[in-house]
Amino acid sequence: MDKKVKVMSGIATAVIGAGIATTSVNADEVIENKISTPSTEVKVEAPVTAESVATSGDNLNQATLAVKEQTAIVNNVQADMNVATENVAVAKATVNRSEQLVADASPETIEKAEQAVADQATVVSNAKAEVATADTVQAEKATAVKAQESVVAEKEDSVKNAEVATHNAKASVNSAQAVLDGTGQTETVAKAEKAEIALAEAEANVSIAEGKLAQAKESDKTAQMQLSLAETSVRNEHVAVNNTKATLDQAMSKVAESDKIVKTKAEAVKTAQAIVEGLESEVANHNTITVPAGYAEALRQFDLADVSERDDTKLTEIGKKALALNTYKSNQKDKDTIVGDVSNLTQEQREDIANFATDLLNQIRKAMGTQAVVANKSAIAFAKEVAETSAKTGIESLNHDTTAISAAAKKFGLAVVETGNGYENLSIGYYPVSSQLTMDELKNAVYRTIVNMMFKDGNSLWGHSTSLAGIRSEFKNDPNYQIDSKYIGIGFSTNQYMGLTSGRIHILGAAESRVKDASIFDKTANLAQRDLQAELAEAKSNLSVEQVEYDQAVAVNKDAELVKTNAQFDYNKAVQELERSHANLAELQARTEQTPKALADYKNALTNYDLANNNNELAQQALKSLNADVQTKQQALEKAKDNLVVKQNQLALAKEGLAKEQVILKNLVSALREAESNVKVKQTTLAQAEAKVIKLVQYVENLKNAPKVLADAQAKLVEAEKSLAEKVNILETEQAKLKTLEAVQKDVSVKHAKIVEAYKVIVKAQEEARKLSEEKKKLEVNKRTKEETLQNMATVQQMSNEVMAKRASKHQLLYGMNPMAKDDTSTEKASFTLNKGQELPETGDTNNNAVLVGLGSVMALLGLAGIRKKGQK
Numbered sequence: 001m002d003k004k005v006k007v008m009s010g011i012a013t014a015v016i017g018a019g020i021a022t023t024s025v026n027a028d029e030v031i032e033n034k035i036s037t038p039s040t041e042v043k044v045e046a047p048v049t050a051e052s053v054a055t056s057g058d059n060l061n062q063a064t065l066a067v068k069e070q071t072a073i074v075n076n077v078q079a080d081m082n083v084a085t086e087n088v089a090v091a092k093a094t095v096n097r098s099e100q101l102v103a104d105a106s107p108e109t110i111e112k113a114e115q116a117v118a119d120q121a122t123v124v125s126n127a128k129a130e131v132a133t134a135d136t137v138q139a140e141k142a143t144a145v146k147a148q149e150s151v152v153a154e155k156e157d158s159v160k161n162a163e164v165a166t167h168n169a170k171a172s173v174n175s176a177q178a179v180l181d182g183t184g185q186t187e188t189v190a191k192a193e194k195a196e197i198a199l200a201e202a203e204a205n206v207s208i209a210e211g212k213l214a215q216a217k218e219s220d221k222t223a224q225m226q227l228s229l230a231e232t233s234v235r236n237e238h239v240a241v242n243n244t245k246a247t248l249d250q251a252m253s254k255v256a257e258s259d260k261i262v263k264t265k266a267e268a269v270k271t272a273q274a275i276v277e278g279l280e281s282e283v284a285n286h287n288t289i290t291v292p293a294g295y296a297e298a299l300r301q302f303d304l305a306d307v308s309e310r311d312d313t314k315l316t317e318i319g320k321k322a323l324a325l326n327t328y329k330s331n332q333k334d335k336d337t338i339v340g341d342v343s344n345l346t347q348e349q350r351e352d353i354a355n356f357a358t359d360l361l362n363q364i365r366k367a368m369g370t371q372a373v374v375a376n377k378s379a380i381a382f383a384k385e386v387a388e389t390s391a392k393t394g395i396e397s398l399n400h401d402t403t404a405i406s407a408a409a410k411k412f413g414l415a416v417v418e419t420g421n422g423y424e425n426l427s428i429g430y431y432p433v434s435s436q437l438t439m440d441e442l443k444n445a446v447y448r449t450i451v452n453m454m455f456k457d458g459n460s461l462w463g464h465s466t467s468l469a470g471i472r473s474e475f476k477n478d479p480n481y482q483i484d485s486k487y488i489g490i491g492f493s494t495n496q497y498m499g500l501t502s503g504r505i506h507i508l509g510a511a512e513s514r515v516k517d518a519s520i521f522d523k524t525a526n527l528a529q530r531d532l533q534a535e536l537a538e539a540k541s542n543l544s545v546e547q548v549e550y551d552q553a554v555a556v557n558k559d560a561e562l563v564k565t566n567a568q569f570d571y572n573k574a575v576q577e578l579e580r581s582h583a584n585l586a587e588l589q590a591r592t593e594q595t596p597k598a599l600a601d602y603k604n605a606l607t608n609y610d611l612a613n614n615n616n617e618l619a620q621q622a623l624k625s626l627n628a629d630v631q632t633k634q635q636a637l638e639k640a641k642d643n644l645v646v647k648q649n650q651l652a653l654a655k656e657g658l659a660k661e662q663v664i665l666k667n668l669v670s671a672l673r674e675a676e677s678n679v680k681v682k683q684t685t686l687a688q689a690e691a692k693v694i695k696l697v698q699y700v701e702n703l704k705n706a707p708k709v710l711a712d713a714q715a716k717l718v719e720a721e722k723s724l725a726e727k728v729n730i731l732e733t734e735q736a737k738l739k740t741l742e743a744v745q746k747d748v749s750v751k752h753a754k755i756v757e758a759y760k761v762i763v764k765a766q767e768e769a770r771k772l773s774e775e776k777k778k779l780e781v782n783k784r785t786k787e788e789t790l791q792n793m794a795t796v797q798q799m800s801n802e803v804m805a806k807r808a809s810k811h812q813l814l815y816g817m818n819p820m821a822k823d824d825t826s827t828e829k830a831s832f833t834l835n836k837g838q839e840l841p842e843t844g845d846t847n848n849n850a851v852l853v854g855l856g857s858v859m860a861l862l863g864l865a866g867i868r869k870k871g872q873k
Contacts, residue, residue, distance in 0.1 A: 048759045056752040063745040070738045077734050081727040088724050091717040098710040105706035113703055117696045124693055127686040134679040141672040148665040155658035157603060162651035164607055168614040169644035175618050176637035179625045192623040195616035202605070202612035209598070209605035216598035223591055230585040237578040244571040251564040258557040265550035272543040278333030279536040285329035286532065287447055289360050289454070291367035292321050296469070299368075303466045312458050315465075319455035326455075328447040334440035342437065342492035342503065343388065349439065350380050350490070351527055356443055357507065358488050359529065360450050361468060370470030371484060373509065377525035379489030382412045383508035386424060387491030390506070397495035397504075400424050413517030414510055422482045422514070425453060425464050425507040433494050433501045446490065449505050467509070485509025487523065 178188070295318045302315055339345055345353075354375035362372045385408040390401035400421040409423065410416050417423070430445035431437065453464035466472055470484045491506035515521050625636060702709050 047762050048755060050759070053755055053759045056748075056755045060745070060748050060752045063741065063748045067738065067741045067745050070734065070741050074731070074734045074738050077727065077731045081724065081731050084720065084724040084727045087720045088717070091713070091720040094713045095710070095717050098706070098713040101702055102706040102710050105703045110700065110703045113696065113700045117693065117700055120689065120693045120696055124686065124689045127682065127689045131679065131682040131686050134675065134682045138672070138675040138679050141668065141675045145665070145668045145672050148661065148668050152658065152661045152665050155654065155661045159651065159654040159658050160607065161610075162647065162654040164611050166644070166647040166651045168611065168618070169640065169647040171615065172618050172640040173637065173644050175622045176625075176633065176640040179622055179628075180633040180637050185626055188619070188622045188626060192616075192619040195612065195619035199609070199612040199616040202609040206602070206605040206609045209602040213595070213598040213602045216594035220593050220595045223588060223593075227585070227588045230581060230588050233581040234578065234585050237574060237581050240574040241571070241578050244567065244574045248564070248567040248571045251560065251567040255557070255560045255564045258553065258560045262550070262553045262557045265546065265553045268546045269543070269550045272539065272546045274333075276536065276539045276543050278331065279532060279539050281331035281333060283532050283536055285331045287329050287356075287360065287443075288326075289363045289451060290322070290325045291364060291454075292318050292325065294318055295322060295455075296368045299462065299465055299469060300471055302462060303471055307461075310461070312462060315462060316458055319458075322455035323451065326451045328444045330440050330444070334443055335438055337439040339437055339439055339442060340435045342442070342494065345492065347380075350384065351375065351377070352439070353442060353446060353490050354380050354488060355527055355530055357446050357450065357490050360447065361488065364450075364454060364468060365470050368469045368471060371486060373470075373486055373488045375527040375529075376487035376489065376510075376523070377527065378412060378521045378523075379487040379508060379510055380491075381489070382408055382414070382423075382510065382521070383489030383491030383506050385411060385491075386508055387493040387504070387506045390493060390504075392494070393496050395497070397497055398428065400426055409514075411520075413515065413520030415514045415516050420482075423485075423508050423510060425467055425509070427453070427505045427507075428495065429502045430505060431503040433503050442492070445503065445505060449507070468507075482509075483511045483513070486512050487515075487521075487526075 175188075295315070298314045298318055302310055302312055305311075337349075339349060358373050358375045365372055386401075386405055389404040389408060391397045391404070402417075402421050405421060405424055406416045406418070414423070427445075427449040430449050431441050450468060454468055455465070457463065457465045467482055467485070472482065472484050487510045489508045491508065493504045493506065494501055495504055496502075510521070512523075515523055621636075625633060628636075
């Protein structure tokens with residue numbers, strides 16, 4: 001619900017000029033800010049229904065959901081504020097470092113830092129040399145390992161050959177022993193045949209392996225050439241990447257530089273445009289004061305008349321017309337200029353307001369035909385002094401402080417008026433006292449002050465009017481009278497009275513004759529009146545120049561962007577080519593050399609051939625030996641055994657040689673790993689040294705540009721603090737909303753609980769009413785039944801009486817009945833009555849009224865008593 005409150009801005013009484021004027025600020029109606037929340041009003045029509053309970057439940061659900069959603073918002077904002085807090089801490093640390101940097105940025109420190117850069121460059125150079133040396137050592141170790149691997153391979157071949165020879169020697173011994181023993185003749189013949197076949201196959205396999213070896217060597221040769229070309233391509237493309245990167249960096253630097261120029265020129269255009277728009281607004285909204293016809297003559301006649309004969313009726317009448325004619329006009333530039341505390345106005349702002357006031361006064365004086373006034377720097381300083389030294393509190397702050405005025409006049413070389421006010425026109429309460437006070441509000445206050453003093457000054461006997469209009473020259477012989485002013489200054493101050501703070505405007509005017517010391521009060525320090533049209537023309541010209549320069553900067557920037565785009569394309573292409581070459585090189589480097597395997601296969605084929613050939617020779621020799629004598633066979637066996645011993649010795653020597661060479665290879669591999677590790681260490685040292693050089697170079701640059709570094713850091717801190725303040729404000733706002741929503745939720749919950757309880761009471765009452773209604777219906781049925789019974793009994797009685805009467809007329813005697821009267825006319829009348837306690841229960845409104853009373857109590861509990869349904873009066 002909108003809530004309107006009356007806010008009294010302030011009421012002050014000011015004694016101005018020769019009379020008393022009451023200045024008041026009317027109460028304004030202020031509409032409080034609305035917060036979008038679920039309604040806390042629970043509208044319940046009597047009686048409470050299930051639908052109203054459901055509606056109340058929906059309201060409670062909405063309020064709960066609103067609290068939940070707002071809690072999530074608060075949590076998110078809190079997280080943002082935490083980040084902003086951390087950013088402020090980082091920015092403060094950066095500012096602290098930058099401040100230390102500024103403190104350290106002496107020529108001696110810069111010289112030492114530059115020397116440190118040079119020293120570190122030497123360290124980098126030495127580190128590069130050490131890396132190169134380590135690379136050379138690693139290459140040498142790698143070559144030694146490769147050579148030793150060849151030696152080991154040869155030794156492995158020797159061991160393998162020795163193992164084959166030993167195997168063959170063992171076979172020869174076994175064969176000779178078998179021949180000597182005379183066993184295995186059939187097997188010997190079969191072995192000889194198989195040996196011949198195996199020899200032929202082994203010979204064929206040697207030819208095949210030899211061919212594959214030749215192919216492998218040719219393939220490896222081709223691959224080596226391709227690898228060499230790929231390595232060359234990578235080296236060349238590295239150069240191309242570096243060259244295109246240098247070109248790109250240069251292009252990006254030019255773009256960055258042109259971007260800055262464009263940004264600077266854009267700001268210049270924006271500034272120039274703002275100046276033009278501001279001046280256009282000033283021109284369009286140039287404030288004027290219109291003096292109605294007849295006002296000048298009426299004011300002169302009033303002023304010249306004796307005090308006892310003065311009549312301001314005509315002045316007041318024309319003044320009302322003048323007030324309607326003259327309205328202040330705002331311009332955007334002044335609206336956007338915040339001046340805040342009036343005691344801290346800049347000299348430029350004071351001069352601007354003085355020119356504004358004198359322009360208005362001269363419009364009045366031109367209409368009056370009186371001397372023009374000028375804005376004067378000494379008069380401005382005089383007004384500032386009076387404003388600062390005048391009483392700030394108490395009833396004295398509502399009147400001219402003649403002590404302060406006299407002291408200021410003496411200080412600034414003006415005649416001292418002993419018994420009165422000879423310089424000041426004062427107004428109070430025309431502008432708000434606020435840290436957000438704008439130049440527009442100050443000028444508006446000055447305008448309204450002058451207009452009201454000119455055309456609404458009856459309570460002060462039109463003393464302000466005659467002073468501002470410049471028609472007091474007739475009284476200049478009176479040293480204490482405020483004669484016509486020529487030099488004008490405007491001062492501002494605040495006062496406090498009865499708990500209210502108000503803004504004051506001090507219009508100080510000094511006549512030519514009142515200047516006693518021209519060395520102090522400089523009569524030549526007059527401000528030139530502004531020529532808005534000339535200023536606007538010049539501003540438009542400047543805007544045109546700035547626009548041309550901006551357009552040129554944009555064109556240069558576009559050319560730079562085009563160069564950058566081309567350079568980026570060339571660089572990207574070079575990087576892609578390098579990546580492809582790297583991939584190709586990696587693929588070639590990952591290729592397995594075919595010659596070693598083919599050579600091993602060839603060697604195996606030769607070994608198998610030698611084995612097959614030896615087996616064949618043994619088999620053939622065994623075949624020939626089958627018919628030799630025992631002695632020959634014995635000799636053959638001994639020879640085979642001697643040969644086996646030789647072969648076993650050769651195998652042992654081969655294995656021993658292989659073991660030695662493997663140890664040498666192991667040591668060489670270990671040395672290579674150490675060399676590789678050393679290269680990595682040297683490369684790490686080099687990288688650290690280069691990183692340190694970069695830091696030192698940056699430190700030197702920062703030292704040389706320490707003020708800018710600090711300014712940038714401070715700007716970032718301001719932005720961080722501004723962001724944090726915004727986040728804090730947002731958090732406070734959202735927390736306030738959450739608090740409001742929680743209060744609403746609590747209120748809705750309490751009211752919902754009451755409605756539920758009320759509904760339970762109503763349901764119970766309705767149930768009781770229903771039961772009473774059913775009981776009533778039963779009673780009505782019983783009553784009707786009883787009435788019918790009584791009616792029937794009455795009918796029976798009537799019939800019985802008639803019968804009795806008839807019988808009595810016939811002198812019949814009835815037995816078994818109470819005695820009756822003897823005369824013919826008397827009859828016994830049956831009386832059917834019910835005791836009082838047996839009467840049927842009332843079925844009227846009594847019980848229903850009790851139910852309604854119960855419902856009424858429920859309504860009172862909820863505050864609903866007296867609610868009328870629609871249409872009820």
